[in-house]
Amino acid sequence: MSITRRDWIRQSLLASATMLVAGPHVAQGCASERPDEILGKDDFILLNWNENPYGPSEVAKQAVGDAMKYANRYPDEKINELKEKLAKKNGLKPANFLLTAGSTEVLSLLGQHVGLQRGEVLTPFPTFPTALRFGERAGATIKKVELDANDRIDLDQTLGAISDKTTMVFICNPNNPTGTELETEDLKAFCRKVPENVLICVDEAYVEYSNAGMKGSMVDLVNELPNLVICRTFSKAYGLAGLRMGYAISNVRNIQALRDRHLGAEISTGWPPLVAASASLDDPEFINTCVAKNAEGKQIVYDAYDRWGVKYNPSSTNFVYARDDRFEKDLVAKMRAKGILITKWPTMTDHFRVSIGKPEHMRMYVKTVEEFLV
Ligand SMILES: Cc1ncc(COP(=O)(O)O)c(C=O)c1O
Structure with missing residues (x-):
């Protein structure tokens, strides 16, 4: 796994300064x-x-209302509770999850990680640009692979474009903005072929809407592939975009490395998004x-x-x-x-x-x- 500590703090301050000027939606x-x-x-x-x-679901609204009386307390217990629930749902351990204020935070962390080591993000394109933009601002090179004639991600071309310069492959599945979905088994085979020293980020923001549903997730590979990071969000199917709740799924070492670099020290979320997400999982x-x-x-x-x-x-x-x-x-x-x-x-x-x-x-x-x- 290539998330290293080298110069992270000094360089991430520079990158953060860029973001202060630019803002996330820019x-x-x-x-x-x-x-x-x-x-x-x-x-x-x-x-x-x-x-x-x-969205949000009625149970999420109720949970947010009830949570206000605890808004004077730090949300650590609720962070643990949501991780436990996600772990159970995904057949993993709580330590396999990092909870963030929207998956934008995961994408920006990964982009910065590549940029700060002057690495390269390889991506089928067009795709969701956040990881690429954060990466580029922090010093990454972005290498784009064209989609096929039907706007589908071409996994063979993408695999063939991996070189010794590649630091991370970014795959958004289903892809934004094209709306296309890869066959689950094809994407799994692709992930298994990516060299272990190259990170794979699979953005599953729309997986709930996909034909495969949650079976289309790469989560089964988390224990098998040390270089896989999945990001998911409660902003889309769960209807919680305004509450800001997302997460990364990966092996414990990667999650620890991402947490070490997370500017919010994993408490950028609060009671309302945490309890809303937790209640939504039960609905x-x-x-x-x-x-x-x-x-x-x-x-x-x-x-x-x-x-x-x-x-x-x-x-x-x-x-x-x-x-x-x-x-x-x-x-x-x-x-x-x-x-x-x-x-x-x-x-x-x-x-x-x-x-x-x-x-x-x-x-x-x-x-x-x-x-x-x-
Ligand atoms: C593919 C994809 N990933 C991630 C995000 C970020 O979502 P959020 O930060 O709200 O979790 C979006 C938002 O539109 C998206 O389309």
């Missing part, structure tokens, strides 16, 4: 997408950040309902795109990635002027992405975006 390239003044106003439909329109019915409702919302988009001849990827997530050539230019700005926020990162040259809201939001989306067909 790091994702989306600072201008959603200014404060529109949040909470019913006349905007927020389909740009892949949030769960149904699988909520996840099932959200996943089913998400499929209903996706179908509304698919049906419209099929009618109009818009090329899109069947999505294993809560968003749909489509080509923009059937629409007028500046679609994002035009939709925004109509009160509907969608996404186009600069790297999505000829595509755009819409998050799946409630069915009524998606019907409104379809009705509105139809106005901009060419």
